Amino acid sequence: xxNNSLIASIAxxxxxxxxxLLIFEAIFIHKSVSRAAxxxxxxxSSVSQSLSRLRSYFGDPLFIREGKGLVATTVAxxxxxxxxxxxxxLINSLDxxxxxxxxxxxxxxxxxxxxxxxxxxxxxxxxxxxxxCEISHINSDALIDSxxxxxxxxxxxxxxxxxxxxxxxxxxxxxxxxxxVPVCRKEHPxxxxxxxxxxxxxxxxxxxxAGSEGVKRMQNGILDFFGHRDFFFSSSSIIANTSVxxxxxxxxxxxxxxxxxxxxxxxxxxxxxxxxxxxxxxxxTYNKSSLxxxxxxxLLKIMNSLKELV
Numbered sequence: 001x002x003n004n005s006l007i008a009s010i011a012x013x014x015x016x017x018x019x020x021l022l023i024f025e026a027i028f029i030h031k032s033v034s035r036a037a038x039x040x041x042x043x044x045s046s047v048s049q050s051l052s053r054l055r056s057y058f059g060d061p062l063f064i065r066e067g068k069g070l071v072a073t074t075v076a077x078x079x080x081x082x083x084x085x086x087x088x089x090l091i092n093s094l095d096x097x098x099x100x101x102x103x104x105x106x107x108x109x110x111x112x113x114x115x116x117x118x119x120x121x122x123x124x125x126x127x128x129x130x131x132x133c134e135i136s137h138i139n140s141d142a143l144i145d146s147x148x149x150x151x152x153x154x155x156x157x158x159x160x161x162x163x164x165x166x167x168x169x170x171x172x173x174x175x176x177x178x179x180x181v182p183v184c185r186k187e188h189p190x191x192x193x194x195x196x197x198x199x200x201x202x203x204x205x206x207x208x209x210a211g212s213e214g215v216k217r218m219q220n221g222i223l224d225f226f227g228h229r230d231f232f233f234s235s236s237s238i239i240a241n242t243s244v245x246x247x248x249x250x251x252x253x254x255x256x257x258x259x260x261x262x263x264x265x266x267x268x269x270x271x272x273x274x275x276x277x278x279x280x281x282x283x284x285t286y287n288k289s290s291l292x293x294x295x296x297x298x299l300l301k302i303m304n305s306l307k308e309l310v
Contacts, residue, residue, distance in 0.1 A: 023050045028080045031069040105134040109156035112139055113238045125302050133295055159285045162212035175284040178255040180218055180277040183268045185246050195271040197226055204232035206241040206252035214280045225275040242266050
């Protein structure tokens with residue numbers, strides 16, 4: 001953009017509070033005034049007032065209440081599309097001029113299961129290679145958190161998630177492949193060592209509540225093969241599902257790694273099955289701007305060296 005064009009653009013928006021756009025993005029991502037307020041460390045009433053000003057400026061309600069959340073209008077959807085890349089560019093530009101060379105604390109955002117699966121090996125390798133840094137893990141909520149939210153607002157340096165997030169300002173790559181297997185408690189009265197299609201009508205199951213397309217495809221594949229199943233218990237936690245399985249006669253599908261590692265602790269056994277569920281991919285995502293930080297690059301090198309080992 002030329003200087004004349006930039007001056008013309010500045011004059012055009014004279015009097016418009018650009019902070020309102022930050023508030024708009026926070027509301028759009030969280031679909032909630034109160035969550036946007038918590039993210040920005042301001043009061044909900046302040047966010048509501050800002051939303052009223054935005055509605056007046058654009059001549060549109062922007063968000064309509066539906067149930068317990070807010071649904072964006074078409075105008076808000078289009079505005080977000082035009083703003084999201086701009087915000088990423090702005091934040092990356094600010095990162096470029098910040099002193100990242102002294103940063104030694106890295107935040108990793110993932111589910112508790114992914115943390116248990118990956119972080120012990122990663123931390124052990126960091127200590128072995130004597131990389132001077134601190135690792136902080138934040139649990140993600142599969143029903144609330146989004147990769148976009150976490151990365152745009154710099155809540156974490158690295159996100160492990162079962163769904164990819166593609167954006168010009170981020171890098172997303174497959175980090176791990178998980179293979180689901182059916183399990184039940186070792187003393188199950190009907191299942192010896194195999195789960196057959198004819199067993200389905202006589203068994204109850206656990207269900208993993210997860211929003212990723214990979215998990216849903218795996219679940220749909222099981223549905224297509226076995227047909228309808230009776231679900232007794234559902235949770236977003238693999239550990240919770242497994243704990244229920246070991247104390248009852250319900251059956252569930254869990255990652256093979258978890259089943260093999262904790263079969264004795266949870267008193268469960270892996271069942272053979274004529275159907276092989278689709279594997280679930282775990283993705284690693286981070287901002288491209290992080291590659292300007294030598295410590296982050298060193299951490300990334302360690303993590304990539306473990307890809308084939310975890």
